[in-house]
Amino acid sequence: MIYVYAIQSIKDGRIYVGMTADITQRIKQHNNGLTSSTRFFAPWELIHSESFPDRVTARKREKYLKSGVGKEFLKSIAIANSNQ
Numbered sequence: 001m002i003y004v005y006a007i008q009s010i011k012d013g014r015i016y017v018g019m020t021a022d023i024t025q026r027i028k029q030h031n032n033g034l035t036s037s038t039r040f041f042a043p044w045e046l047i048h049s050e051s052f053p054d055r056v057t058a059r060k061r062e063k064y065l066k067s068g069v070g071k072e073f074l075k076s077i078a079i080a081n082s083n084q
Contacts, residue, residue, distance in 0.1 A: 047074065
């Protein structure tokens with residue numbers, strides 16, 4: 001399985017979208033500063049994830065979530081999570 005995930009910076013609220021085969025390990029990498037693009041915005045929390053049977057399908061979904069419409073979808077999830 002390949003996972004597409006969205007994490008949100010607790011520090012400044014920005015959202016990062018990526019894909020991985022091991023979501024738990026990947027989030028640990030983000031939070032431990034091992035990913036250069038997210039290093040300065042840690043800590044991160046998982047706000048959304050989806051699983052796919054192959055990389056091609058997962059990549060299509062990742063690209064969608066990185067688009068304007070996809071980012072708005074993720075922002076709505078982040079707002080809903082903060083209101084709980």
